[in-house]
Amino acid sequence: MNHSWSVDPSNFMKTVEKDVKRRVVDVANQVFEGVVARSPVLSGAFRSVWTLSEGSPNFVQNMDKLTGVIPAPKLPAIRPTAKFPVLYVANGQPYGWLLENGSSKKAPLGMVSVTIANIR
Secondary structure, eight states: EEEEEEEHHHHHHHHHHHHHHHHHHHHHHHHHHHHHSSSSOOSSSGGOEEEEEEEOOOOOOOSSSOSSSOOOOOOOOOOOOOOSEEEEEEOTTTHHHHHHHTTTTTTTSHHHHHHHHTOO
């Protein structure tokens, strides 16, 4: 019995790789936008240092004495290089874990867990 493929398996694999990469970027963008939108704002120092990166987290801090409110970061355009990329959304402010665990009345349920629960 001789079987042939109606679609070349290597083409199928390329399609899967492209779809996985697109979905990873889509989910990472949703997480980034969600945590930024849910971040409590006093000066904006916490909200302003959310990052989106490939391969390893980028923990940025802002410990400046602030006057006024720092604007929210823009969603970065990320073009992953790996076939199956690992993307990180990170925040380096040392008090971030307190905020995530309910220390803010503006975000009593945190930002990350709420955002992850709402990914579509």
